[in-house]
Amino acid sequence: MKITDQLAIENAVLKHAVKLHPFNNRQVVLALSTDYACMLDFDDETGQLDASSVTRALKSLAVEEPNLFYTPEAAKDLDEDNLKGTAPGGSLPSYSTLKSKEQRMVTDALERMGIKRQTEKGGE
Secondary structure, three states, rough: HHHHHHHHHHHHHHHHHHHOOOOHHHHHHHHHOOHHHHHOOEEEOOOEEEEEHHHHHHHHHHHHHHHEOHHHHHHOOOOOOOOOOOOHHHHOOOOHHHHHHHHHHHHHHHHOOOOOOOOOOOOO
């Protein structure tokens, strides 16, 4: 197996096995790259690992070797069609969310100091 294939499997485990809570990601990668490698499909043109094949392999792995996961019963909830997962740690909030949160914090701080923010209609 090529190193790029191994890295692709490691990335897939990090993204898709989160719901199963593996005891050790490395053991899951090892199992997928050896015993369950026949279930993994790579795109011929791009060389990318097919996400639905990873899900099928993880489901099968959870059934056959449940000792690798804290919650192997969560495998039935893995969705083969919707695999737009995020990397561990999630994603960053949008800029507008950060801006409005910052505005709320500034307004709260000013009110605590006794300074009231002026409204657009020319209030206090």
